[in-house]
Amino acid sequence: MAGIYIHIPFCKSRCTYCAFYSTTDLRLRTTYADALCREIDARCSALSVAEPHTLYFGGGTPSLMSLEDIGRVLSHITSFGLQFKECTIECNPEDITDDYAMALHSLGFDRVSLGVQTLFDVRLRQLNRRHNALKVSDAIKALHRAGITNISIDLIYGLPDETLEEWDADLNRALSMLDSEDTTFTHLSAYCLSYEDGTPLYRQLQSGIVKETDEEQELSMYRLLCERMREVGFEHYEISNFARSGFRSIHNSGYWNGTHYIGIGVAAHSYDGKRRSWNLSDLKRYLQAWGRGANLPDVTEQELLSAEDHYNELLMTRLRTSDGLDEKLIDRSFLAYFKTQVQSFLDNGDMEYDGTTYLISEKALFVSDSIIATLFL
Ligand code: SF4
Incomplete structure (x- = not known):
């Protein structure tokens, strides 16, 4: 989907x-x-x-x-x-x-x-x-x-x-x-x-x-x-x-839940589970490219996501939501690191854990960006 x-x-x-x-x-x-x-x-x-x-x-x-x-x-x-x-x-x-x-x-x-x-x-x-x-x-x-x-x-x-x-x-x-x-x-x-x-x-x-x-x-x-x-x-x-x-x-x-998406148009971004790609933010070039029937590479750039990128993305997206982050989704090689980093937030009540899912508590959602940045690789 x-x-x-x-x-x-x-x-x-x-x-x-x-x-x-x-x-x-x-x-x-x-x-x-x-x-x-x-x-x-x-x-x-x-x-x-x-x-x-x-x-x-x-x-x-x-x-x-x-x-x-x-x-x-x-x-x-x-x-x-x-x-x-x-x-x-x-x-x-x-x-x-x-x-x-x-x-x-x-x-x-x-x-x-x-x-x-x-x-x-x-x-x-x-x-x-x-x-x-x-x-x-x-x-x-x-x-x-x-x-x-x-x-x-x-x-x-x-x-x-x-x-x-x-x-x-x-x-x-x-x-x-x-x-x-x-x-x-x-x-x-x-x-x-x-x-x-x-x-x-x-x-x-x-x-x-x-x-x-x-x-x-x-x-x-x-x-x-x-x-x-x-x-x-x-x-x-x-x-x-x-x-x-x-x-x-x-x-x-x-x-926020990792669904793939296809962005069409100038400056639009796409994600296929492995890579992110984006059309350049340049309307003139976009119109010239599609006007003359050029191929995607003319106006599109992409990056292949590393395992570390996937881990960071997972945190950045899932921890924004009330559904939270299911620990089964975390790459096993980064799980120990995640658990160490997250502990202080569990201790001070900024995050919650029910045995499977991690959540940022509502009182700390306003500063979620800085919490998530601390958990990044
Ligand atoms: S300038 Fe255009 S895109 Fe930006 S907020 Fe206003 S209406 Fe929206």
Whole structure:
């Protein structure tokens, strides 16, 4: 089993915090869809062998693509007879109209991930997001009317100078949407803002225009998030991800449980259990390569994973989740090392062990990266 990820690198404007690879040159969208179709055709045997069970359009902003272009890419994929358990598209709330939502549903999408980030308009403007808070509930209503009820929203906390009270209010606004059938959602992801080098927000930080939220405050915000999500009955199944029972993201769970995936499009990554490969983050080269019918090596790089890499990857992915790490999966030659390293975290309660599975306890999930780094080879 595997997942297919299709990367759409277009954004109408750049958000101030974003360091992802994307372009605001929207003129290239149809040419890009053509190139995606060619890459899909070229990789059809890998796609069929992998038996993909999820499809995910991510970006960038996939909802900036015309329905015609999305439909063309989709039909290239489904022409190989593939059936998906979950078919997700990331959307900007601003792009969702009744017509667009209905068309997504009829194309076969059964899950939408909405980039909400915050429900305060002043913050949305600060982040240079296109939508406003009202547009979020309008978009969810349109999706429900179209028959798409598996909806995820993304939030960001730790915004410049954000207080715990402000985050509490933002969360309350989001969670109040659960009270009504036409604005309810099934999944929530919340990420702590990071100031990435090269972004406008990073420059604002460097020049003193904005101030970073301190780590203690961020931890309080994370704890509040966990508490609120527990109160509304969502499972906390990954560091930053919460879902109603039965609504975990199947595609994203694949990244954390070792499922193979095939990434199509510029900057997309793939994993086949032995090696990681990635298309270069260079749209011009990607279009030139697929425009002239070149082979994968023109735009793809890869690395073969060593036993040590596999061990590190296993820890990095499994220990992010509430399912934890089954010790049977650890290479026997590294098990003794792992057990020695993990002991201090078991002793101080940052990790738990039930005789077969290791977990990072919820209170320590916020610092899981540093715990996992200590366990690395
Ligand atoms: S956050 Fe999303 S919408 Fe904003 S610039 Fe980055 S990829 Fe584009």
